[in-house]
Amino acid sequence: xxxxxxxxxxxAIDPTTLPPLELPVGIQSRFVDCEPRSLVxxxxxxxxxxxxxxxxxxxxxxxxHGFPELAFSWRYILPLLSARGYxxxxxxxxxxxxxxxxxxxxxxxxxxxxxIKDTITLVNALGYTSVSCVVGHxxxxxxxxxxxxxxxxxxxxxxxxxxxxxxxxxLPLSTSPSYGSPEALPSPPxxxxxxxxxxxRPRKHYKWYYCTAPSNKEMTYPTGDELHTFLRGYFHxxxxxxxxxxxxxxxxxxxxxxxxxxRYYIMDLTDNMREAVARDMANEDPEVVASRSSRWLPDSxxxxxxxxxxxxxxxxxxxxxxxxTQPEIASDVQVWSGxxxxxxxxxxxxxxxxxxxxxxxxxEAMEDGKSVKHGMYRGTVLVDGAGHWxxxxxxxxxVQEILKLAAEVEGEAVDxxxxxxx
Numbered sequence: 001x002x003x004x005x006x007x008x009x010x011x012a013i014d015p016t017t018l019p020p021l022e023l024p025v026g027i028q029s030r031f032v033d034c035e036p037r038s039l040v041x042x043x044x045x046x047x048x049x050x051x052x053x054x055x056x057x058x059x060x061x062x063x064x065h066g067f068p069e070l071a072f073s074w075r076y077i078l079p080l081l082s083a084r085g086y087x088x089x090x091x092x093x094x095x096x097x098x099x100x101x102x103x104x105x106x107x108x109x110x111x112x113x114x115x116i117k118d119t120i121t122l123v124n125a126l127g128y129t130s131v132s133c134v135v136g137h138x139x140x141x142x143x144x145x146x147x148x149x150x151x152x153x154x155x156x157x158x159x160x161x162x163x164x165x166x167x168x169x170x171l172p173l174s175t176s177p178s179y180g181s182p183e184a185l186p187s188p189p190x191x192x193x194x195x196x197x198x199x200x201r202p203r204k205h206y207k208w209y210y211c212t213a214p215s216n217k218e219m220t221y222p223t224g225d226e227l228h229t230f231l232r233g234y235f236h237x238x239x240x241x242x243x244x245x246x247x248x249x250x251x252x253x254x255x256x257x258x259x260x261x262x263r264y265y266i267m268d269l270t271d272n273m274r275e276a277v278a279r280d281m282a283n284e285d286p287e288v289v290a291s292r293s294s295r296w297l298p299d300s301x302x303x304x305x306x307x308x309x310x311x312x313x314x315x316x317x318x319x320x321x322x323x324x325t326q327p328e329i330a331s332d333v334q335v336w337s338g339x340x341x342x343x344x345x346x347x348x349x350x351x352x353x354x355x356x357x358x359x360x361x362x363x364e365a366m367e368d369g370k371s372v373k374h375g376m377y378r379g380t381v382l383v384d385g386a387g388h389w390x391x392x393x394x395x396x397x398x399v400q401e402i403l404k405l406a407a408e409v410e411g412e413a414v415d416x417x418x419x420x421x422x
Contacts, residue, residue, distance in 0.1 A: 013311065015042060015098035021072060021304060026079040032091075035102060038121040042098035043091040044071045046082035059132045061406060062123065063090040063391075066138020066162070067317045068234070070097040072304050073137070076296075076395035077402075084403055089126065093143065094118055095316025097308050110319040112332040115143040116150050123154065130154055132406040137161040137391050138355065139320060145371075146333070148341045156409040158345040159402050162355040162388050164362035167371030168336035195255035202269035203259055206276075209267060210321035216314050218272040223310035230274050231305055232289070233281040237264050238388035240352040241292035244280065245387055247354040253361075261354050296392045340371050344408055346378040348401050350386030350393060378405060 020029055023044065032041045048058050061081050063074040074090035081088035092099035094114060123131055134155045136144025141163035148158035149168065196203040209215055220227070236242055250257040258266050263276040271279070281289075290299075323329045347366055349356045356363060363380060365371040381401055386393040407413060 015100050016040075018098065022300070023072075024075050024079060026082065027075060031098075032122060032125050034121045034125050038118050039094060039099055039101050041091045041118075041122050041125075042071065042100075043089055043122070044074065044078060045087065045089045046078035047087055048082045048085045050085075052085075057127060058085055058087040059406070059410060060123070060126065060128045060130070061086045061088050061133045061135065061402065062119070062131050063088065064093065064119070064134065064136040064140030064143045065090065065096070066136075066140045067320070068231070068305070068309065068314065069138065069140075070305065070308060072097075072301075072308075073389075073392060075301075077135075077391055077399060080395065080399040081402065086132065086406065087126075091122060093140070095319050097312070107319065107322070108329060110323055111329045112142075112146060112323075116146050119143060119147050120151065120154065130156060132410055133157045133159060133402055135159040135161065135402055136163070138163050138388070139317075141165070145341065148343050148345065149336050149339060152341075152343045155343065157343050157405040158341060159398075159405060160345065160347045160366075161390055161398065162349050162353055164347050164349075164356065164359070164366055165341075165371045166359065166362045166365045167340055168333045168338075169331075171334055171337040192253070192255060192258070196258065196266065197269055199255055199259055201259075203255070203266050204269050205258065206265050206267055206273065207321055209273065210318050215273070216318055218274060219318075220309065220313045220315075223306075227310055228299075228302065228306045230277060231309070232293070232302060233277040233284075234264065234273075235297055235302070235389065236284070236289050236293060237262065237277060237280055238353075238355075239293070239296075240350055240385055240387040240393060241289070242280075242284075242352075242387070245352040245354065247352065247357050250357055250360045253359075257360070258358075261358060265354060265358055296389070340369070340373050342373045342376060344376055344378055344405055345372045346381060346401055346405055348381045348383065348390060348398055350388060350390040351382040351384050352387040353390065355388050356382070378408075 016031055023029060027044050027046050029042065029044050032043055034041060052058055063077060065071055065073045071090035071092045078088040078090060095110065119134070131154060134144045134147050136142065136159070138161070141160040144158050144160060145165040147155045192205060193208050196205060219230070237244070244262060250260065263271070263280055267273070267276045268279070345366070347363065366377055367380060369377070383390050383394045383397045391398050
């Protein structure tokens with residue numbers, strides 16, 4: 001059996017032969033074979049102790065991870081959901097962790113439509129035709145928002161974490177002169193990469209760095225202790241544990257405004273990501289870092305990420321950033337131009353998370369009915385004591401919002417709790 005990510009190591013190991021992950025009580029790991037329609041998915045799941053009456057299946061809540069994360073990132077969330085009677089499932093996305101294909105994956109398979117197809121295929125393979133709530137964090141929020149947009153009949157509600165959605169790009173109207181005067185086309189977007197490089201302190205955007213050819217090797221190697229040090233720093237700096245995080249609204253998509261964000265988003269021009277992280281970690285006390293992170297990401301948990309990324313390399317995850325530079329692939333979502341999410345939706349983020357603001361106007365698009373239909377948006381919830389990894393830093397608070405939304409769409413009692421208007 002060949003294990004293949006795009007540009008993955010030639011000597012990659014069949015994930016089904018790997019030792020099982022060390023997981024909290026109540027979570028099991030298994031593979032769901034969806035080939036040839038999709039992939040062989042590695043999932044983590046937590047089942048309720050008591051099944052519903054008449055032997056029917058418990059309702060499904062699906063959790064989708066971000067970058068550089070894994071299904072493992074939902075280890076605190078899954079048992080809390082199953083304790084309330086739900087079948088709680090998280091899966092490694094295409095290109096991540098132990099999800100794999102027996103055939104080489106084409107680079108063009110890393111496209112928006114694949115995110116939807118993979119998710120739907122897995123849901124059906126699990127024996128379901130509907131999902132009470134699809135929950136996505138970071139890049140997983142992209143998947144969740146697309147699922148809610150494309151299949152509101154299947155995905156009854158959506159929780160987006162740490163990555164708000166502006167919605168599908170709008171196609172210009174009346175560009176043909178056949179019927180009246182054509183509307184002026186929007187001006188081309190600013191060449192942000194060039195603008196950032198021309199700042200007094202030359203910079204670059206992390207997403208564009210992730211699309212460069214050297215980024216995978218620079219981030220992956222060397223592995224072992226060096227990879228552990230890099231990932232410890234990356235998780236720490238984007239969490240509420242780092243005192244350097246003081247996120248706030250940015251006024252516009254300009255180099256000067258974006259440069260207000262930390263190095264892990266807007267890097268110094270000549271740095272790779274390991275160097276960017278090392279610059280800020282040089283000022284941190286290792287004992288303080290270890291003490292603060294032990295609550296939500298102890299070394300034993302971090303070791304899972306180190307082992308998995310050291311085995312697969314980062315390339316599978318980075319492929320999703322590459323598509324942003326290929327308009328013919330990214331344009332998949334123009335199918336939904338003019339449409340918005342029409343199921344109950346909430347946005348949850350850490351109060352110390354810059355991810356809320358990295359794309360100016362995204363939160364407002366949800367609140368103003370542009371990306372989520374008027375009357376369907378249930379609020380913007382900023383969680384104290386959490387940065388970017390809100391589902392790991394404050395899992396109980398996240399579960400409150402997930403359960404509230406799932407209960408609403410299933411016609412159960414709902415505990416009211418106001419969101420936070422930015």
